[in-house]
Amino acid sequence: MTPRLRFEAISKRFPGVNALSDVSFDVAPGEIHGLLGENGAGKSTLLRILSGVFRPTSGSMFVDGENVSFRKPMDARGAGIAMIHQELQQVPHLSVAQNMFLGHPLTTVGGLFVSRREQERRAAQALSMIEPGIDPAAPISSLKVAQRQIVEIARALLDRARIIAMDEPTSSLTPSEFERLAEVITKLSASGVTIIYVSHKMDEVFRICQRASVMRDGKLVGAVDVQTASHQDVITMMVGRELMQEQHVSHATATVKLEARGLSSLTKIRDASFKLHRGEVLGIAGLVGSGRTELLRLLAGADRLTAGAIDIDGKTVNLRNPRDAISAGIGLVPEERKREGIxxxxxxxxxxxxxxxxxxxxxxxxxxxxxxxxxxxxxxxxxxxxxxxxxxxxxxxxxxxxxxxxxxxxxxxSQILLFDEPTRGIDVGAKAEIYHLIEALAADGHSIVVVSSELPEVIRLSDRVLVMRDGRIAAEIARADLTESAIVAHAIPGANTGRPPAPAA
Amino acid sequence: MSNSPAAADTKLSPAFGRFSFSLRDAGTLIGLVVIMAVFATLVPGFLSERNLVNILQQSSINACLALGMTLVIISGGIDLSVGPTAAISAVITATLLLSGTPVPLAILAGLGIGMACGFINGVLVAYVGLQPFIVTLGTLSTYRALALIYTGGNPVLGIPAGFRSLFNGNLFGIPMPVLIVAVVALAAWVLLKKTPIGEYLLAVGGNEEAAYVAGVPIARTKITAYVISGGLAALASLILIGRLGAAEPILGNLWELDAIAAAAIGGASLMGGKGSILGTILGAIILGTMRNGLTLMNVQAFYQLLATGLIILVAMMIDRATRGRE
Structure with missing residues (x-):
């Protein structure tokens, strides 16, 4: 059978970095194909090439056996490829239907007028196949993230997409929303649509994909049959070395460097209290949106406290802006390097x-x-x-x-360093270096806070972990008790009394 | 690892950094040379010393404004109110001079008024959080109205010779306005290249969010840029009324456009974060040269306007094309 999609020796160079080298694989019609890899492995670059945002430096792509070459995103769309981004690309104050027809509205009188009613009718039709509850006339900003994702999928159906690529679709979904999404994806696959499912969450990929390709450092390191492979095999392929197994060494002392007492803010932090010691690496885990970044921004003086106090070396400090925090010896290494870092x-x-x-x-x-x-x-x-x-x-x-x-x-x-997702968008080699740097800084007596979505990273680095949920610190886990399932159990709303979500494999 | 190769590496580049003659400035200079060469073949006597000095003198007012504009643009803003700021400062200085105020005091007052106008712009941008374009569009009208109201719409005539001689004289054969602007340019260059304020301007314009997280004093930096721009607008108006002997409340109409053009030709990015003092000076001279050359060729004013517009567009297209290859 002709593969629905074939990558042949795709390479992409950027100044100073080889983002992709010589990537080749096939995906069958109706297949749900996982694309696995750490941050910076090249998954997103490959998707951008697939969706016509980037042009490959070399190599070719085939859709249903036909050699395609996209100059711009519209070309890819025309070839039946739809892309669902991690950060949904929607215009918040337009309606669901307007967003679904963004860029190519349905018109009457030879293109003069937009026919909103017809757009809404067609949008409702597409939505009815997957989620009839969404009103096409509602503003998109009134929907939850999961629903907005469904809207994007429906939009892809409107475009008669043959291939739908999803980039980390679940990064802000709750487990039940993920279940709903999994259903929708399975339904699409049964109707012959090929899905490329990009994630670094193994559980999800094992749960819904049939096959997966694993990438590392811009290269394809292997294909996995999800039915037969084990989690551990895939991790080894993704990480490529014993990065996560390295011995953890604690440099924490008993001296309290910073104490947060009952911190609250307009940015959803509620009554957060904790201590940070000299030489300690304190991890902060939690779902996206649980308030981790917001807590760091409070400590960095970037947002204002509405209640509570921060003590450094036993003295209360007033952090009105980052300048105050910097003179108090606090430095923030922000998550979005491009926007807030450089x-x-x-x-x-x-x-x-x-x-x-x-x-x-x-x-x-x-x-x-x-x-x-x-x-x-x-x-x-x-x-x-x-x-x-x-x-x-x-x-x-x-x-x-x-x-x-x-x-x-x-x-x-600065004596206190705050890291927000320290290795996001960083290749595996540099990742190890950043880890070693953080450890060396702690050994030097710096006090360090690390926020990370990657549980192996939090576990690898932290002497102690705070788990956040809905703006509160839901739990504190000591090094000895630190496991992924312990963190997950506290991170998910309503889950700390019940069972941790069952691993799917 | 041996230190020597890395050290050699880093020793080389700062040498270029210190002279700060970037590729972009070289491009502006080439543009100027080409334009001059064209006029030299078309206009007899174009390259005479007298005409060259003339060009510098004619460019000095715009260069003065454009230097301030460059700093504002680098910070990510824009100052549309420079013309009316100049007018307010001119009519007040002239009135003070006529009422017998000592010349140095009147000059300080004039510069102070300009800086106050800039300060208001800066506060509205940095603390009230309005967009620079809108703020200075608003003060463009407001300041102009104030100048007109203050004078009842009439020019202030009869500025004393003691003041005028300051701006009309020569030193070593170079007209005072040219010297004044050269000193200002040097100061602006030092500010941009050698001081934390300069780095803050570049940082705020280059990425305000990141600058904030890194502890850069955002508001103070922006206000500084507008205050300097207002002060230099006032200085430009003093040069002008020194030359004319009269201060009109409608003085400085459309000055902002020439100043923005000079800065843009010189490599300032209206997105902020980029700009060159040397480039801006060259940009102002390019505009001055065009005007001078076309006038000497007896080209009608309409066509002069056309030529100026085309020069700006061509310069920007070359800029875009060369940056695209980076």
Whole structure:
């Protein structure tokens, strides 16, 4: 049988990084095909090539045996490929139907007028196949994330998509919403639509996919038959080395460095209290939206407290903005590096020095020599590669950008470092380096908080883990009791009294 | 690992950084040279020393405004109110001079008024959170109205010679306005390249969210840019009324457009985060050269406007094409 989709030796180069090299595999019609890999393995890049956002540097793609080459996303759409992004790309104040017909509205009188009624009728028709409860005239912003995802799927059906690619569709879904989505996907597959299901969550892939391709560092490392493979096999393929099995060494001391007392905020944090010790790595786990990032932003002075207090070295500090937090010795390594971390066009040196320019200046003039010496020293310490200090930071790989941000807080002599998803969008090699850096910083006496969605990462790094749920700290788990199922049991609403969700394999 | 190769690497590049003659500035300079070469073949005497000095003098007012505009644009903003700011400052300075205020005091007052206008813009942008385009569009009308109301719409005539000689003289054969603007440009260059404030401007314009998380004082940085822009608008108006001997409340009409054009030709990105002092000066000289050359060729004003517009568009297209290859 002709495969529905075939990748043949696809490669994609970006400045400073080989995002994909020589990726080839086939997917059959009606197959639910998992695409597994760590963050930065190249899954998203491959999807972007499939959906016409990027053009491959080399290699070719075939849809139903026909060689296709997309110049823009509309081309891919025309070839029957629909993409459902992790961050749903919808216009919030337009209606469900308007969003479904975005970019190619149904018109009357030769294209002069949009026919909203007809759009809504057709939208309702498409929705009725999978989720009849959604009103096509409702504004999309009134729907839950899971429903919005269904709308995207219905939109793909309207386009008569033959291939639907889903990028981490469950990152903000509850387990019951996932079940609903799994049903919809199975139904689509039975009607002959091919699904590419991208995830780094093994359970889900084992639950709904028939086969899976595993990627690592931009390469295809293997295909897995989900019926026969074990979780452990796949993890080894994904990670590629014993990264997660390395011995955990704790440098925690008994000295309390920071104490949070009853923190609340308008950003949903409620009554959060905890202590952070000198030399400790404190993990924070929880579902997306449980308030992990918001808690870090409170500590970093980026959001305001409505109640509670933060003590550092036993003294209460008032953090009105990040400047206050920085002078109190707190530095944030944010999750969205591009948006909140780097100044893209400026050099890696300036990005490193940004939080402490005052200390490099005399009489208001920056001392170039002093800045350069510190940059050489610190950026070598974090092992920046390539070691080009005047190069704009946007030309570095994600891992090296992250190292520069870490160096920023070394330059400002911060004692408390807050990491939000420290390895998101970073390849596996750099990931190990970031882990080792975090450990070295803790060994140096820094106090560290790590927020991560990747449970193996939290477990690998943390001396102690706080689990958040609905803006509250739901549980504290000591190193000795730290397992994935223990974290999950506390992270899911209403689950801490019941059983942890049954593993599907 | 041996340190020497890395050290050699890092020693080389700062040398270029220090002279700060970027590829983009070189492009602007080439543009200027080409335009001059064209006029040199078409207009006899175009390259005479006298005409070249003339071009610099004619470009000085726009260059002065454009320097402030560059800093505002780098910070991610825009200042449409420079013309009316200049007008308010001009009519108040002129009135003070006529009422017998000592010249240095009147100059300080004029610059102070300009900076106050900029401060208001900055506060509305940084603290009230309005968009720079809208804020300065609003103050564009407001400041103009204030200048008109203050003078009843009449020009302030008879500015004393003591003041005028400051801006009309020569030093070493170079007109004072050119020297003043050269000093301002040098100061702006130092500000942008050598001080934390300069880095903050680039950071805020380059990525405000990241700058905030890194502890950059966002509001203070933005306000600084608008205050400098207002102050330089006032300085430009002083140069002008020194030359004319009169201050009109309608002075500075459409100045903002020339200033933005000079900054953009010089490589400032209206998205913020990018801009060059040297480039802006070259951009202002390019515009001045066009006007001078076309006037000498007796080209009608309509066509001069056309040529200026085309130069801006061509410069931006070249800019876009070269950046696309990065």
């Amino acid at each position: 100044i893209p066009v400026r050099s890696v040196t300036i990005n490193m020095a940004l939080a402490s320019l005052g200390s490099f200046s005399k009489a208001g003039i920056i001392q170039g020599g002093k800045l350069r010496n510190t940059a050489e020293d610190l950026l070598r310490r974090v092992n920046l590669r390539p070691f080009q200090l005047d190069r704009p930071i946007r030309l570095f790989s994600g891992g090296n950008q992250q190292k520069a941000i870490i160096a920023r807080w070394l330059a400002s002599k």
